[in-house]
Amino acid sequence: MKKKLPIVLYLVITYHVPTTQKKGNRRDMQETEVRSSGQVEKCTIGIEELDTQLNGGIPTGSTVLVVGSSGSGKTTLCMQYLINGAKKGERGVFFTITEPLFKLTKNIEGFKFYDKKLVETGMVNLIDLRIISERLGLDAEKYTVEDASALLDVLRDIAEELDVKRLVMDSITALCYRLQTREMIRDFIFKLGTSLAAMKCTTLLTSEVPPRTFKYSQYEIEEFISDGIIFLGDVERRGDLIRTLQIVKMRGTSHSRTKFAMNISTDRGIELLPLLKSE
Amino acid sequence: MLDGLKERIFKAAKIHQSIGIIVPMNNYSDLSEAMFSYMLDDNADIWIYLMITKSYDTMMKRFNGLAEHKNIKFIDCISRAAGITRNDKGCVYIDSPVMLEKMIIEIMHIFHECKPDVSKYLILDSISALMIYNNPETVKEFFQHLINKSRAENMHSISIVLEEELNEYMNRIIFLNDKIIKVKESFI
Ligand SMILES: Nc1ncnc2c1ncn2[C@@H]1O[C@H](COP(=O)(O)OP(=O)(O)O)[C@@H](O)[C@H]1O
Ligand SMILES: [Mg+2]
Numbered sequence: 001m002k003k004k005l006p007i008v009l010y011l012v013i014t015y016h017v018p019t020t021q022k023k024g025n026r027r028d029m030q031e032t033e034v035r036s037s038g039q040v041e042k043c044t045i046g047i048e049e050l051d052t053q054l055n056g057g058i059p060t061g062s063t064v065l066v067v068g069s070s071g072s073g074k075t076t077l078c079m080q081y082l083i084n085g086a087k088k089g090e091r092g093v094f095f096t097i098t099e100p101l102f103k104l105t106k107n108i109e110g111f112k113f114y115d116k117k118l119v120e121t122g123m124v125n126l127i128d129l130r131i132i133s134e135r136l137g138l139d140a141e142k143y144t145v146e147d148a149s150a151l152l153d154v155l156r157d158i159a160e161e162l163d164v165k166r167l168v169m170d171s172i173t174a175l176c177y178r179l180q181t182r183e184m185i186r187d188f189i190f191k192l193g194t195s196l197a198a199m200k201c202t203t204l205l206t207s208e209v210p211p212r213t214f215k216y217s218q219y220e221i222e223e224f225i226s227d228g229i230i231f232l233g234d235v236e237r238r239g240d241l242i243r244t245l246q247i248v249k250m251r252g253t254s255h256s257r258t259k260f261a262m263n264i265s266t267d268r269g270i271e272l273l274p275l276l277k278s279e
Numbered sequence: 280m281l282d283g284l285k286e287r288i289f290k291a292a293k294i295h296q297s298i299g300i301i302v303p304m305n306n307y308s309d310l311s312e313a314m315f316s317y318m319l320d321d322n323a324d325i326w327i328y329l330m331i332t333k334s335y336d337t338m339m340k341r342f343n344g345l346a347e348h349k350n351i352k353f354i355d356c357i358s359r360a361a362g363i364t365r366n367d368k369g370c371v372y373i374d375s376p377v378m379l380e381k382m383i384i385e386i387m388h389i390f391h392e393c394k395p396d397v398s399k400y401l402i403l404d405s406i407s408a409l410m411i412y413n414n415p416e417t418v419k420e421f422f423q424h425l426i427n428k429s430r431a432e433n434m435h436s437i438s439i440v441l442e443e444e445l446n447e448y449m450n451r452i453i454f455l456n457d458k459i460i461k462v463k464e465s466f467i
Contacts, residue, residue, distance in 0.1 A: 237377040237413075237417075238377050238412060238413065238414075240374070240375045240377045240378065242377070242378065242380070261380030261381070263380070263381050263384050268388070271384050273380040273381075273383055273384050274380075274424075275380065276380060276417050276420045276421055276424070277414075277416055277417050277420050
């Protein structure tokens with residue numbers, strides 16, 4: 001029989017849990033979770049229909065690729081995810097590479113779900129990755145192996161320092177472009193994903209693809225290495241385009257592969273409804 | 280004058296979850312008159328008027344007191360496509376009559392916003408117009424989805440079909456309703 005620990009000691013132990021978990025890899029962690037609760041721990045996206053389809057959300061600690069062409073809603077989905085998390089007390093960080101911060105903020109301010117206070121209080125952190133690379137003295141266009149390693153350390157440090165539970169990289173495509181070989185891309189995403197998983201931080205990486213392609217990523221490595229893929233596309237109906245969303249893969253949970261019609265509105269952000277048959 | 284028609288429709292709408300109204304073109308404006316006169320007098324229930332080929336603006340001009348009525352909301356599927364970008368409190372604008380999923384999202388949203396104990400009614404004007412813009416199979420699926428949602432959410436639907444435009448497809452859809460009313464001169 002276990003001895004009951006004094007409460008002070010108990011607090012110290014719980015406090016240290018994240019540090020011990022850093023050593024474990026993703027598989028170990030998921031297994032413990034399954035054993036302890038009978039179910040994988042989930043991170044809700046905060047978009048009702050999507051969480052339902054994922055049986056409660058994304059398995060905590062996963063790295064999920066959000067794929068789509070320009071204007072398909074990737075940034076909006078990721079922001080909604082961060083803000084919904086912050087509203088529940090989960091801190092998040094958004095690394096932007098393609099858009100400067102002022103532009104990102106200006107777009108997102110248009111949505112009712114956006115709450116400036118969450119940014120001001122540090123529950124949602126918006127960071128321009130180009131400024132970080134600049135400060136690290138990295139080449140703006142191409143990273144060497146050392147550059148990539150330095151950047152990775154900084155990203156890990158930021159995530160750890162802020163104790164974030166949700167991280168967004170917008171876009172991984174732009175970052176991959178700066179990493180010169182497939183090995184470097186693989187290494188970077190793998191290491192980032194593993195460290196974040198150990199911190200129980202759930203990560204969304206946006207992947208930019210040309211319109212109406214059946215590709216999920218620019219370099220293919222991104223999609224193989226990620227735990228999940230959410231695809232944003234569109235279908236044509238009598239000349240009008242209907243936005244769609246589909247969960248293509250999600251390790252560690254059952255999910256539907258139903259194609260959804262996706263609505264983006266100022267008042268309610270992203271909403272989904274099963275796509276009706278077209279032509 | 281239109282009291283007979285009014286009574287028949289709204290009695291049926293109260294009893295049945297979904298009713299279909301088949302109306303000859305000649306009597307369409309009587310039907311419209313009857314429906315709006317009923318809705319305008321009703322302050323207890325919540326109404327959504329989903330129109331496929333008519334604009335909110337036209338309705339406002341035709342029926343006095345609509346804009347001020349708090350319990351009637353419109354969904355307009357034609358104005359945006361015509362390049363009209365105005366915003367109105369009493370109306371949700373949808374870019375195109377093919378955006379059927381968005382129609383359902385907006386209907387459910389309006390109904391979710393209102394108190395749970397009020398009666399909710401949806402008027403779909405019209406299935407025949409929806410058919411012009413969409414594939415018949417898609418319209419059928421849309422309608423089935425709507426009927427299922429109405430049962431689950433306890434809302435009532437009234438769907439209009441023009442008699443002259445009835446065809447095999449529309450027959451199949453209209454008969455998904457719990458009750459069909461054919462408007463005849465004798466009612467009016
Ligand atoms: N405030 C807003 N209200 C409604 N829709 C918006 C708003 N801001 C942007 N959108 C819509 O969201 C779309 C997707 O934008 P975004 O998420 O930036 O796409 P992506 O990141 O995939 O390029 C835009 O093309 C626009 O149609
Ligand atoms: Mg974007």
